[in-house]
Structures are given as structure tokens and as C-alpha cells.
Amino acid sequence: MTDPIEPVVTFIDAHRQRFVDELVTWCKIPSISSDAAHPEEVRRSAEHLRAHLATLGATSTAILETKGHPAAYAEWKVDPALPTLLIYGHHDVQPIDPLPAWHSPPFDPQVREGRLYGRGVVDDKGQVLIHANAIEAFVRARGRVPINIKMLVEGEEEIGSVHLEDLMQREAARLTADYVVVSDTAMFGRGIPSLCVGLRGIAYFDVEVSAHEMDLHSGSFGGGVHNPALVLARMLAALHDENGHVTVEGFYEKVRTLTDAERAEIASLPFDERAWIAASGTHAAVGERGFTTLERLWTRPSLECNGLTAGWQGHGPKTVIPAFARAKVSCRLVPDQDPKEIAAQVEAHLAKLAPAGVKVTTHYIHGGRPYLAPTDHPVFEIAKRAFSRAFGKPTVFIREGGSIPFVRTIADVTGKPCLLMGFGQPDENAHAPNEWLDLENFHLGIKSAAFLYDELARTTHT
Ligand SMILES: [Zn+2]
CATH class of the missing domain: 3.30.70.360 (Alpha-Beta Plaits)
Structure with a gap:
């Protein structure tokens, strides 16, 4: 008997180019949330996404207003007995200056050597479409998604998610879920599926x-x-x-004191300190005695x-x-x-x-408060499996020295652990000129998302 996921994977392979074309079309909308002169572009971006999701078998879609820029929302309700996954992403982007530093127009994305260059291609429109494409593959190849899915794509992440908490409180009834996945971070390195489990x-x-x-x-x-x-x-x-x-x-x-297991896990990552020093443009790694550089950056x-x-x-x-x-x-x-x-x-x-x-x-x-995911929650093993199925490699847990305040907001409002399943690359120039998306990663990301829904469908409702 063939695995029911097979036609889904075949669909993803067959539509690889179209998925890129659709991302290019969306990225042509300059949805810069900090640009007070053109709020209509952020709204146009939200409406573009909502309309797209409506064609993918969503049972309902909406534009969710805030006191600032609107969010796009869609849900696929298939069976109340099945678990519900809430997907978070954002459709607003960073400003583009300095413009002369771009090798191609930021809002006319172009492919060069397996990468798509343009503002928003990876942060975060590409990562939002990874999920939309995986959903489409299920809908077209199997008639429906294997679990209930809700998708909330806000328009103010790049200005600090200023109204996200208000929005989530107001829409709390609509946004209930068993699992939450956020795709807005980077992987540890090329080809290394990574789940980010801690933020300072x-x-x-x-x-x-x-x-x-x-x-x-x-x-x-x-x-x-x-x-x-x-x-x-x-x-x-x-x-x-x-x-x-x-x-x-x-x-x-x-x-919290680092456990031996946590230290061993961090030590097992392929971290090249010399390359890190060189890439930072600094000359030495220094810090608190008794801790490695990654421990200092992530856990201290x-x-x-x-x-x-x-x-x-x-x-x-x-x-x-x-x-x-x-x-x-x-x-x-x-x-x-x-x-x-x-x-x-x-x-x-x-x-x-x-x-x-x-x-x-x-x-x-x-x-802003720190975040540490409860990695003993079963969803982390499920996500590891899904990620590894797509990339053919073991999934690693990583942390991030920076702060992403909305993760705490989402975890607090939903009361569920946040799965940070990101598909960016550490050097992808997010927020800088020549932002790029690795197209192979985009493709494997779509499969990872599909495997995640498939794996979640096999678990019992919590
Ligand atoms: Zn982002």
C-alpha cells in the first residue's frame, strides 16, 4: 500500500516553479510596515494573501483589523476530532535602504544561482507561503488537509508586533489551537533542520x-x-x-543552571568559532569564564x-x-x-x-521576557521527525541570542508551546540589502510543513 503522503509530495515536486512564481508576485507589493506614507501597501499585501488562501480550500478567510496594519487570517476546519494547528507568520517587511546596495530591485525579485533575491522573500513571505503551498498540496492531492489549520499572518512584526497582543486577546476564541508553529527564524546552517527552542x-x-x-x-x-x-x-x-x-x-x-544534557547538545553542533569570528568582523571571542561561546550567546x-x-x-x-x-x-x-x-x-x-x-x-x-520551549512536550519530537523526513538529516535544537517578543505573546495567549520551525539561512541578509531565499530550502521547507501536518494527524488529540 502506498503511503498517503506520496501524492502530496508528488504535487509539491510538480509545482516547484509555480510556487516560486507566486512568491515573486506577492513580494512585488512593498508592504513596509514602518513606512507611514504608504499604509495601503501593507493592506494590499494582506488582501493579496487572504485572496490567495481563499483559493486553497480554506473554510473561511478574513482580514483582521488592528489599530495599525491589518493581519490576514484563514482556517481549514476539517474535523473537530482532529488536532488544530495555528500557524503564525507576518506579511510586512523591513525598509529597503540603502537602495544602491541592492544588486536587483528589492520589489522585483530575481533568481540568481539558486537563490531568490528581494525584500521579504525569506522574512517572512517565503516562509508563509511554505505553509500555504503545503496546504495546497494536501487540498489538491488528497482533497483536504489532514488536521485543522488556522493561519494568522500579521502586518506589524517589523515594527514590534505592537497590536498583536490586543488582536490575539480579542480573537482568542477564533485562535484556539492544540499546537502553534512559527516560521520566521533561520536554520543553524545550510541543510541542517533546526528547531529554535530558546530566545533571550x-x-x-x-x-x-x-x-x-x-x-x-x-x-x-x-x-x-x-x-x-x-x-x-x-x-x-x-x-x-x-x-x-x-x-x-x-x-x-x-x-536556570544548564544541564549536562543541554551542554552536550550545544557542544554537538557543528559550530566553527573561527568562521564565526571572521564573519562577525571581530577579532576574538570573549565572555563569561566557564562557558563556550554558544553557551554564552544562548543560555547566559x-x-x-x-x-x-x-x-x-x-x-x-x-x-x-x-x-x-x-x-x-x-x-x-x-x-x-x-x-x-x-x-x-x-x-x-x-x-x-x-x-x-x-x-x-x-x-x-x-x-521583553525570555522564552524557553518545554522541549519535553511531544510536539517537539513530532516536529523533529517531520523536519528530518524532508531534509534526510537529524534535526537539532538551537537557541537564539536575540529576542522575538511576539513568541512570548503567542505562547502566553494560546497557552501552547511555540514551535519555531524556521527555514531561513543564518546569512540570508534579512533586514539588509540583497535579502535572499535558498530555493532548495524553500522546496524542502514545503515538504517539511507537509510532513509536520501528516505527523500531527497521526497523534491523538491532546
Ligand atoms: Zn520576520
Whole structure:
């Protein structure tokens, strides 16, 4: 007996080129969400997708309004006894500047050497269509999808998903699901199917040290008063010890200890530190003693100074002692650190470090909580299997040093673990000129999505 997935796979192979053509058509719409002058383009993009999904056997489709840009929504309700998968993606894109750096027009995607170049091809329109194409393959080859599917494609991801939580709360009844998959991340490397299971959070603040009402003459006052530039520099330098540990009291209190299994898993990844150093344009990998580079980036919190300013910075000399010095400071957080709690700890620590006679002001700007997927949930094994079936290689768990706040929002609102099944490449130029999509990956991605639905259909309803 033939495997019922076979006609689906055959359909995906047979329509490989058309799927690329359809992606090109959609990517011609310049849906830049940060471009306040052309909100109609983001709406046109949402409507284009909704209309496309409506032709793929969706039982209902809708444009979901927000206070900003709209989302496109579609669902395929086949059988209440079957599990329901919610797919998240976004149809808005990043701006295109600097335009001269593009080798082909950003909104007229072109294929070169197996890659499709254009804005949005991988972040995230290509990844949205990976799912739409897999759905189409089931509908055309088997008459229907093997599970219930809901697809939410928002239009504000590139501006921080500002209204996503509102939207999800309002539509909570519509968006209920057993599983959630997000396809908006990159794989560990070419051909390595990777599930991202951890994201760091962030806490960001301004720090100001002031000592005088105005800048003072460094001849009349030098050596006799505080210099805020030097005071702030000393305070910032004191935030790490010689082993690269953050000295802020309580900073590590809620950090989960890495298990031996987690460390072994990270160590097993084909990470080339030299290549990483070269690709970053830096000269050395440094950080907290006792941890590898990947462990530092993925599983340990960090504290960085993002900017520092004080006193005279123009051309030539100006002999002043600055009245104040300012720094931008941010921490990347790991489970179970809380951004507001960390901000309060840093604030208290800075106040303690400050000498008498200066004023320290700390202002919390924004924060986002870290995310760690419950990888013992059965859906992760299911996804691993699906991914490996398409790529013919074992699937690895990876994490991400950056923060994707909407993942926490989706996980919190749905109460389900978020499966981050991304099909991008680490060097795909997302957000930069010459964004590209690996067309082989696009094709295997469609198969991975099809296998995922197939595997989920075989599991019992949870
Ligand atoms: Zn994205």
C-alpha cells in the first residue's frame, strides 16, 4: 500500500516553479510596515494573501483589523476530532535602504544561482507561503488537509508586533489551537533542520550621572570636583568582574543552571568559532569564564553598554569638565529572569557604586521576557521527525541570542508551546540589502510543513 503522503509530495515536486512564481508576485507589493506614507501597501499585501488562501480550500478567510496594519487570517476546519494547528507568520517587511546596495530591485525579485533575491522573500513571505503551498498540496492531492489549520499572518512584526497582543486577546476564541508553529527564524546552517527552542529576553535603560549644573572650566576646577565622564566610566567598568561575570547583586539568582544534557547538545553542533569570528568582523571571542561561546550567546544573560556620551566631542579642544555623562545599557535575559526585576537590580547597584556628590538617574526604556520551549512536550519530537523526513538529516535544537517578543505573546495567549520551525539561512541578509531565499530550502521547507501536518494527524488529540 502506498503511503498517503506520496501524492502530496508528488504535487509539491510538480509545482516547484509555480510556487516560486507566486512568491515573486506577492513580494512585488512593498508592504513596509514602518513606512507611514504608504499604509495601503501593507493592506494590499494582506488582501493579496487572504485572496490567495481563499483559493486553497480554506473554510473561511478574513482580514483582521488592528489599530495599525491589518493581519490576514484563514482556517481549514476539517474535523473537530482532529488536532488544530495555528500557524503564525507576518506579511510586512523591513525598509529597503540603502537602495544602491541592492544588486536587483528589492520589489522585483530575481533568481540568481539558486537563490531568490528581494525584500521579504525569506522574512517572512517565503516562509508563509511554505505553509500555504503545503496546504495546497494536501487540498489538491488528497482533497483536504489532514488536521485543522488556522493561519494568522500579521502586518506589524517589523515594527514590534505592537497590536498583536490586543488582536490575539480579542480573537482568542477564533485562535484556539492544540499546537502553534512559527516560521520566521533561520536554520543553524545550510541543510541542517533546526528547531529554535530558546530566545533571550531584554531589559533596556538609560543611565545618567550628573555632578554640576553646567560644564565647568577644567583649569579652574580640574582636580577639585567630580568628573561625571570618569565616574560613569568607572561605574560601568565595575559591572563585570575579571571573569566576565556581571557583578549586579541578584543578577544570576533566577538563571536556570544548564544541564549536562543541554551542554552536550550545544557542544554537538557543528559550530566553527573561527568562521564565526571572521564573519562577525571581530577579532576574538570573549565572555563569561566557564562557558563556550554558544553557551554564552544562548543560555547566559549578558550586560552591555550600547552607547556612551559625555562632554566635548567636537573638533579641536574644549577644556571642560562635563556636567553630566550618559550611557545606554541593556541586558539580554535568560529564563527565569524578569526584565523589570533586573532593571531594578541594576538601578540599585549603580546607585551603590556612585560616589557621594553625584546624582545617578536610571530610566527603564523597554523590556521583553525570555522564552524557553518545554522541549519535553511531544510536539517537539513530532516536529523533529517531520523536519528530518524532508531534509534526510537529524534535526537539532538551537537557541537564539536575540529576542522575538511576539513568541512570548503567542505562547502566553494560546497557552501552547511555540514551535519555531524556521527555514531561513543564518546569512540570508534579512533586514539588509540583497535579502535572499535558498530555493532548495524553500522546496524542502514545503515538504517539511507537509510532513509536520501528516505527523500531527497521526497523534491523538491532546
Ligand atoms: Zn520576520
